[in-house]
Amino acid sequence: MLILQGYGGDPPDGKTQAANAYSSTGNEVFAPDGVLNGGITSSGTKLQIVVYASSQSDNTKTDVLTTIKNFRSVNPDGKVIVIGHSGGGDNLIELAKDNRDVKFDLLITLDTQDPKIYGIDDNNVYKNVKNAINYYQTSEAIGGETLDFKDKETNGANILSPGSNHRSIDNDQLNNVISDINNFLKGKDAVKIAKERTQPTYNPADSGSPDVFAPGDTKGGTKGTVNPKSTRDDNNKSKSSKTDKKPGG
Numbered sequence: 001m002l003i004l005q006g007y008g009g010d011p012p013d014g015k016t017q018a019a020n021a022y023s024s025t026g027n028e029v030f031a032p033d034g035v036l037n038g039g040i041t042s043s044g045t046k047l048q049i050v051v052y053a054s055s056q057s058d059n060t061k062t063d064v065l066t067t068i069k070n071f072r073s074v075n076p077d078g079k080v081i082v083i084g085h086s087g088g089g090d091n092l093i094e095l096a097k098d099n100r101d102v103k104f105d106l107l108i109t110l111d112t113q114d115p116k117i118y119g120i121d122d123n124n125v126y127k128n129v130k131n132a133i134n135y136y137q138t139s140e141a142i143g144g145e146t147l148d149f150k151d152k153e154t155n156g157a158n159i160l161s162p163g164s165n166h167r168s169i170d171n172d173q174l175n176n177v178i179s180d181i182n183n184f185l186k187g188k189d190a191v192k193i194a195k196e197r198t199q200p201t202y203n204p205a206d207s208g209s210p211d212v213f214a215p216g217d218t219k220g221g222t223k224g225t226v227n228p229k230s231t232r233d234d235n236n237k238s239k240s241s242k243t244d245k246k247p248g249g
Contacts, residue, residue, distance in 0.1 A: 001047045001081040001181070002064055003039070004054050004088025005033045006170075007113075012054040016060040018051040029053075036083060040181065047081070047181070054088035055117035061095045068102060081181060083112040084145065085170045089134075092132045093122055093147070100128045106184050107132040108177055111143035111161075111169045132193050133180055135173045137164040139204075142212045155191045163201040167211030172202040 008029025011021035011086055018037075021030035032038075032051045041049060050067060052060050061237065082104055084092040089109035096104050107129050123138050125132055132148045132154055143166040149156035164172045184190040204211070 001049050002067065003033060003036050003040075003049065003051045004082070004084040004091050005036075005051065006017050006085045007054045007056065007087030009053075010055045010061065012055050013059045014063075016052050016055065016063045018046045018053045018154060021053045029062050034084065034168075035170045035174060036177070040178055042183075043178045050087070054084070054086070054091045056087070057112045061098075064091070064095060065099060065102070067130070072102075079105040079185070081106045081108075081184070083108045083110075083177065084112070084167065085218075086113045086166065089113070090122060093125060096129050097124055097126060100126055102128060104129045105131065106181070106190065108180060109134045109147070110173060110177075111136050111164075111166050112145045112147070113143045113166070124148045124150055125129065125154055125156060127153035130158075131184065131191050132156035133191055134158045135161045135176075137161050137166060137169050139163065139165045140211055145167075146246060155189070157191050157195045159194060159197075159201065161202060162199055165209060165211050166210065168202065168204035168207050171207035171209060172204075210214060 005018060009027065011030055012024055015021050015024050018030055018032040022028070022032070030053045037049060037051045049064050055061055061173065071078060071080065077127040077191070082092050082101065084090070089112035092107060093112060096102070096107065107125070112123065112134065123145050130153070132147065132149065134157070136144055136146060136158060138144055140159065147156065161169050161172055176194065180190045180194055244249060
């Protein structure tokens, strides 16, 4: 299983694994994620876990791709599970989109973040991703993306994390992510179970997670303009409005 952390700066080339990036730079933003990595590791789930620092360059994606191909070469029937928070989720989506000959058995993303103001919107997921669960929040302008599942072969779901902000969502959904992984490994339909799960309303203050654009606010009280919904949802809404429109209305 590969975990890609949220963006904290580009890691050095050849040292994109979080522990290596941290030890070589001393920069704590690269330190292995204590929430996802620590929580999943201590949950008893028996997996090989590698943690990467996300990057705005291609170095992390290149190293992750190499790791997956090496794993497949010796474990052709092994399961590739990838998890990404924020920029780490974006790295994974871009990697899967650009390498459609590579199969991803389970993709879990937490509040992916694309800078739409620069015209970047990589939220398309294709059939090489077999199962995908995307958790997103609507308390802040940053993040809040839903994914477009372009092919029917992808078993995918977008799931709102009520009350979460961009920083708290990994804390809030940790136990659910662990359940998703275990359900998948047991051969269950992890996506269906995740969709049917009842979500409480979370409070970012419970994990001491300030809003990105309002550091003093740890209750998710600062609302922003959420990134646009997926293009698929916009298209469906448009089709629906045209269908439902009455003559003369």
